[in-house]
Amino acid sequence: MIQEKIKLAAHDVNLWFGQKQILKHIDVTFPERKITALIGPSGCGKSTLLRAFNRMHDLVPDARIEGRFLLDNTDLYGGPLSATQVRQRIGMVFQKANPFPKSIYDNVVYGLKINGVPKEQQHEIVVRSLQESYLWEEVKDELNKPAVRLSGGQQQRLCIARTIALRPEVILMDEPCSALDPISTAKIEELILKLKEEYTIVIVTHSMQQAQRIADKTVFMYLGEVVEQGPTASIFNNPQQELTANYVHGRFG
């Protein structure tokens, strides 16, 4: 097997909210152009870890972070990149679809505008992003409609479109399907598998089936620590830790 390239990594990360330590000695790696699933019981710190990668905690005054976060061996904190630069390279799709309170078109074009993409390229990128997120056919006649009028699944695909419009290198997804019906979920999964050709994807999920369907690698977290990580098949079929075995077989969580 060829050694896969590591795109994103955290080394010995500790994170506190006030006095409470949420992440403990986290060491994880995310291989390039692969899908990595982040699983673990509710409250174990999956979202917190994910949000640390694109510096979403910067605005939380009592958050304190230790350790190193690396994108292609460049430090995400205290390095050459500003928070906005980090977020341009590491996009995020949230658990609850949160389109901007604007039109469908403006939702996608907004990121291009503030990041200084030349005006004459913007339209083409919007169209391409909507096509790539399999939304174009459904919305091409009503691009000026307020985005909040779309269905939940469409909104989530719009959020994905808005993220890939910026051509990030990594896409973080925090339970992107948790509010969706099976059909929308299937569409998003199909989309994620497609996106893998170009992007490194990290996805938080509570669905063991989903992780097994789409993830190349799986990371199991428990109480703020990474218990086990490895190829999805071995995490589910041949876990090394008893905790992992209990969790993936639904014995707790």
Next chain:
Amino acid sequence: MKRKLQFIAEWGSLLLSTAAVCCFLVVILWDIIGKGLPVLSWEFLSSLPTDGMTKGGILPAIVGTVSVTLITAISATPFGVCCAIYLNEYAQDNWLTRSIRASIRNLAGVPSIIYGLFGLAIFVQALQLGTSLLAAGLTLGLLSLPYIITTTEEALRRVPASTREAALAVGATQLESIRDMVLPSAISGILTGVVLALSRAAGETAPILFTGVAFYINNPSGALNQEFMALPYHLYMLSTQHQAIAEVRPLAYGTALTLIIVVFLLNFTAFYIRYKHRSK
């Protein structure tokens, strides 16, 4: 059985209080509309007072109230909104922020005559604006500030954190996220608060008493450095200070009705903004 009686008693007292409040409102409106409406005419609204204010209209007072309210809006809104943005978006939750909030809340409870005296000391005297439209408008602006700040902060707080995060996640700075996403989402709440604050300011007498309002002005110019007439003060004067009180009573009612209409229009604007936004 006992529960039922208690229920009837509680329900009844609630209903009674509500009915009493509505009753007062109806009686007041009935009185003012009944006696003010006959006086109200285009003539009354568009002419100067004449014959020692026993005849003629109230044009200067209308012009004065409208211009002083405009100055209030222009001076207080940007300050108030910026202050609320700072408090809600940037300030950390520490003792300093808490004491700023507490001060603002206390300011809202300060009697309006105190604002009048403060305006006299600061704008009229220290800043040498003299008793003028500008000084009075700024004083009313101060009076409106706490209210504008509080309602704007509430409107900002109702914008979900996910909206801010969405903007940050596509590479917006905090300022861009506030400018492009948070403010547009909160705008109807902010405008409603501003308009309601202005409708309150428009009806105030005490703050303009020492800072610029005049008994009588025969050419309503709206100039910033001139004294002006205002509806509430004109009403006060007609109903208590005039030598021929009985004779000018109808004019007083006409003025009262006009003032109520102005305030009602402002309130209606506020409700309209809210309604428009909700149906969107």
